[in-house]
Amino acid sequence: MTAALAVEGLTVRYGAATVVRDVSFEVPRGSVLGLVGESGSGKSTTARAIVGLAPSTGAIRIGDVDISRMSARQARAARRKVQMVFQDPRSSLDPRFTVGQSVAEGLTGTTRGAARSPRVRELLELVSLDPGLVDSRPNQLSGGQRQRVAIARALAAEPELLIADEVTASLDVSVQAVVLNLLRRLQDELDLTMLFISHNLAVVRYMCDDLAVLFNGQVVEQGRVEQVIDHPEHPYTRSLIGAIPEMGQRRLLSEDDVEASVTAGPASGPGCDYRLRCPLGPAAQAGREVCETTDPQAAAQQRAHAAACHFAASRLVDAAPVTSGS
Ligand SMILES: Nc1ncnc2c1ncn2[C@@H]1O[C@H](COP(=O)(O)OP(=O)(O)OP(=O)(O)O)[C@@H](O)[C@H]1O
Numbered sequence: 001m002t003a004a005l006a007v008e009g010l011t012v013r014y015g016a017a018t019v020v021r022d023v024s025f026e027v028p029r030g031s032v033l034g035l036v037g038e039s040g041s042g043k044s045t046t047a048r049a050i051v052g053l054a055p056s057t058g059a060i061r062i063g064d065v066d067i068s069r070m071s072a073r074q075a076r077a078a079r080r081k082v083q084m085v086f087q088d089p090r091s092s093l094d095p096r097f098t099v100g101q102s103v104a105e106g107l108t109g110t111t112r113g114a115a116r117s118p119r120v121r122e123l124l125e126l127v128s129l130d131p132g133l134v135d136s137r138p139n140q141l142s143g144g145q146r147q148r149v150a151i152a153r154a155l156a157a158e159p160e161l162l163i164a165d166e167v168t169a170s171l172d173v174s175v176q177a178v179v180l181n182l183l184r185r186l187q188d189e190l191d192l193t194m195l196f197i198s199h200n201l202a203v204v205r206y207m208c209d210d211l212a213v214l215f216n217g218q219v220v221e222q223g224r225v226e227q228v229i230d231h232p233e234h235p236y237t238r239s240l241i242g243a244i245p246e247m248g249q250r251r252l253l254s255e256d257d258v259e260a261s262v263t264a265g266p267a268s269g270p271g272c273d274y275r276l277r278c279p280l281g282p283a284a285q286a287g288r289e290v291c292e293t294t295d296p297q298a299a300a301q302q303r304a305h306a307a308a309c310h311f312a313a314s315r316l317v318d319a320a321p322v323t324s325g326s
């Protein structure tokens with residue numbers, strides 16, 4: 001079956017900086033792909049490229065249609081099928097619009113006329129909002145309510161793909177769970193296809209079927225979510241998971257927790273970008289010159305659970321350090 005979204009070789013450059021590099025993944029219809037990685041790894045830029053908000057090269061297919069080959073006008077229409085919900089509903093909802101007008105905008109592309117229509121009320125009920133709030137403005141709502149309005153507005157367009165970028169990060173912890181449960185229920189009921197971006201691996205595990213891990217704009221590991229989280233092969237993925245001692249309890253992870261695990265930046269030139277930080281690479285182990293000379297990306301594409309690492313097999317990841325002369 002054709003995937004709802006397929007990106008191939010997606011690359012985003014800002015001036016001399018390449019912030020997303022040769023990223024490829026597929027999101028099968030009705031499934032949820034998680035995108036994780038530290039701050040600055042390129043998660044939002046990948047999403048923004050898919051919805052046409054960042055300049056990109058590579059293929060972006062929505063169903064059978066490659067929108068990167070369309071005229072700007074055609075692509076705009078096709079991209080209506082992809083809706084995005086952002087981290088902070090305070091900035092994504094227009095403060096001048098009523099709840100009804102915001103949702104109507106998703107429905108028809110205009111705020112006129114449909115703001116109090118039965119369909120708008122239906123959409124508010126779908127996201128468990130009181131339809132009586134239809135004439136309220138964003139500043140009269142709580143953060144959780146605002147995020148529900150943003151979700152209703154996105155669903156109004158009947159998207160083939162919903163992109164959720166850190167949608168609970170700006171909410172209180174108690175409200176985060178409510179919004180996540182809402183998204184899970186909607187995903188189930190509407191058979192939504194989603195790209196779900198988060199710092200939080202516990203949340204990703206709860207929400208997603210598949211997972212792609214980004215480091216420095218590249219996918220370093222991807223596979224089924226339980227495979228990647230329970231049996232991570234790439235040292236970077238392992239470091240992300242190691243930052244969550246209470247995985248079993250699904251502890252909510254703050255951005256600071258992940259940032260605290262970051263020590264060195266990415267390497268440039270040939271070889272593996274992760275080598276300056278890698279506990280298995282040449283900075284820590286003798287005899288790993290291959291990490292400095294050969295990019296591990298190419299070989300990774302061959303396997304279903306793909307980790308871009310020359311020493312990806314778990315048994316090597318657990319191996320004792322190789323000392324020189326041994
Ligand atoms: N418009 C832009 N111009 C130049 N550089 C940009 C632009 N947008 C993003 N970047 C850079 O691209 C890189 C990736 O940013 P991005 O926002 O995609 O990361 P992220 O993974 O979403 O991070 P976070 O977890 O903090 O949201 C960063 O180094 C960022 O500074």
Ligand code: SF4
Nearest residue numbers: 272278281291309310
């Ligand atoms: S290729 Fe080498 S440096 Fe890169 S992640 Fe694997 S072991 Fe570490």
Ligand SMILES: [Mg+2]
Nearest residue numbers: 043044045165
């Ligand atoms: Mg982001």
